[in-house]
């Protein structure tokens with residue numbers, strides 16, 4: 233049975249680090265739903281969040297193969313424990329006539345913020361889990377959507393659970 | 398002390414105690430070559446194709462256990478080297494390949510002889526580096542050697558742009574370098590070790606299955622002691638040959654696609670399996686669901702966690718270096734009060750002997766045409782089982798594995814994982830240079846040998862007296878065999894037409910050529926080739942063998958291990 237996993241890892245912040253991880257996933261035909269990466273407070277480290285889907289065996293191989301990369305320092309499957317997942321989405325929508333007010337209401341319900349306004353459009357910023365962002369997109373009329381951009385998930389363990397060197 | 402990048406490369410190699418650098422020059426590495434010219438710490442061996450440089454370095458590593466080194470130029474030098482790098486990667490061989498690169502300001506501009514070396518090699522190296530600053534060069538070289546040789550070994554590429562080779566910095570070779578992201582596990586987990594020992598002592602039908610890890614980890618003494626102490630049967634993978642002596646009574650020979658009947662049957666029917674430094678390859682266990690049909694408990698020792706439970710689920714995983722783990726296991730066994738169940742073990746051996754009595758490797762010794770198996774058996778006799786044997790890829794490789802009884806590790810040098818035709822001759826060069834006094838035979842086929850035949854010239858230049866044993870069946874025999882079995886004998890493009898006169902060819906390169914057509918001449922030819930009179934000479938033996946001979950036993954792709962085709966059944 234395939235399930236969705238959020239894998240976090242810390243690796244040396246070096247040129248080509250991203251391509252080692254991306255290359256591993258494509259070479260071994262693993263699934264990538266999303267991948268985010270940025271340096272941490274310690275600039276020598278990069279933190280990556282990978283959302284993938286696979287059976288238990290495949291996820292086990294994925295974490296082992298990631299650990300095997302020479303630049304990777306630590307790997308953690310966030311979904312194995314309590315964690316928080318967040319993704320940022322920017323959506324540009326048509327906002328005209330009666331739809332304009334309706335759009336604002338829907339954004340409010342999802343705790344979205346309108347961050348750019350023109351006569352005919354709103355740009356809405358939303359954060360949440362991937363499924364909350366999906367739900368927002370389902371809640372509005374697709375005909376109104378001009379453009380969407382999502383960052384992919386970032387995640388962090390709850391409470392004491394943490395990933396650091 | 399100040400040094401240029403090129404000096405640093407050369408001095409790092411010297412500091413590492415490198416004996417040979419196999420290489421081929423070009424624009425991007427000329428500064429390095431100039432420094433090589435000025436030094437006398439190591440010898441540079443000029444091959445005739447970069448692929449061969451990497452293969453020779455790889456063989457040097459396989460035979461000695463030390464890191465092999467190759468040096469190639471940017472662009473085509475690198476692309477030529479890739480096959481060699483991938484070959485070493487698949488068999489976990491420690492090598493460092495230094496590659497030239499265009500100057501840093503030119504990177505990315507489609508400069509002359511530029512390729513993205515780090516990108517091209519990334520999927521087939523353990524790790525690679527692009528050195529952009531000469532200040533990082535020495536530490537990077539050190540890291541390369543550490544990474545190549547430790548943990549699960551593998552190739553490391555160090556890509557050095559030309560400007561870095563003339564930039565100057567303070568040079569001091571670090572004794573070691575910290576890598577917070579790289580800490581291979583070496584000691585086995587003590588709880589798992591105890592469980593494993595208990596399981597071994599409870600076994601009724603035990604089996605020890607060992608692979609390349611025992612050879613790479615220099616643990617054959619510990620393995621042999623363990624097997625003896627327990628009285629269990631042992632089988633080796635193609636990569637593990639020599640890890641347990643082939644002539645030992647407890648050794649059942651190789652297992653897998655072309656393994657022996659007894660090894661495959663015992664593997665299928667055992668109740669406790671101890672897998673050591675072997676990775677349950679598809680050529681080894683056949684169809685995994687067929688393999689899983691029989692209930693058995695599996696203990697798996699491997700230094701690479703990702704080798705464990707990759708293709709076959711195991712019960713007791715032990716991550717660690719094989720020598721450490723086996724040493725710990727031996728200590729626990731010696732302390733244990735229990736002993737293996739002697740009655741059950743006897744019954745198991747009776748069964749195994751019954752399988753063994755099938756004599757699955759027999760072949761027609763009365764044939765008027767030379768049988769390839771016969772040549773290998775005679776080679777074993779003539780060299781007293783003590784040669785280093787390299788091989789190419791094909792039927793001859795399987796016959797070499799089946800009929801040359803390797804009693805020592807690091808004597809059998811071949812490409813198992815990638816199955817690279819063309820390795821045989823450069824492999825023999827690497828081994829012979831490492832051991833100038835040893836007998837080195839290259840068992841090859843007329844197709845494979847032509848993939849790196851140019852190296853006969855290197856053999857001449859450096860007086861490398863390897864003996865080529867070519868089993869010439871005028872076919873890509875391995876391909877022909879599959880076409881015979883699975884494609885209605887339609888031999889599409891598997892026939893080697895217009896073969897050269899190999900005797901004349903050997904002579905043209907300055908060597909001795911022999912052509913042997915009759916079985917009764919085989920032994921004499923081999924004796925002559927390995928005689929003291931020809932000790933300093935390279936001898937190329939062209940044995941005209943039976944064109945239709947096939948490799949048996951054989952487990953067809955997708956079939957189970959115990960579903961072998963045997964010679965007698967055809």
Ligand SMILES: Cc1cc2nc3c(=O)[nH]c(=O)nc-3n(C[C@H](O)[C@H](O)[C@H](O)COP(=O)(O)OP(=O)(O)OC[C@H]3O[C@@H](n4cnc5c(N)ncnc54)[C@H](O)[C@@H]3O)c2cc1C
Nearest residue numbers: 608609610614635636653654655674676700719813814816
């Ligand atoms: C034409 C052809 C036919 C073939 N037929 C067969 C066949 O019939 N039978 C067969 O067996 N093979 C056959 N092969 C070879 C096969 O493709 C594989 O290369 C081989 O089986 C793998 O061997 P291995 O399992 O020993 O693993 P290796 O590739 O040797 O891997 C070694 C394992 O040991 C581990 N290791 C390394 N160092 C250590 C250490 N210090 N401590 C602990 N663990 C360590 C590694 O992590 C790895 O998992 C054939 C190849 C060709 C080209």
Ligand SMILES: Cc1ncc(C[n+]2csc(CCOP(=O)(O)OP(=O)(O)O)c2C)c(N)n1
Nearest residue numbers: 791792793818842843844845872873874875
């Ligand atoms: C570089 C490369 N190309 C193709 C193959 C596929 N292949 C495997 S065995 C073989 C034939 C080998 O023929 P030969 O060297 O004559 O050996 P024989 O099988 O006849 O003993 C081929 C083409 C390979 N293993 N390597």
Ligand SMILES: [Mg+2]
Nearest residue numbers: 842843872874
């Ligand atoms: Mg042939």
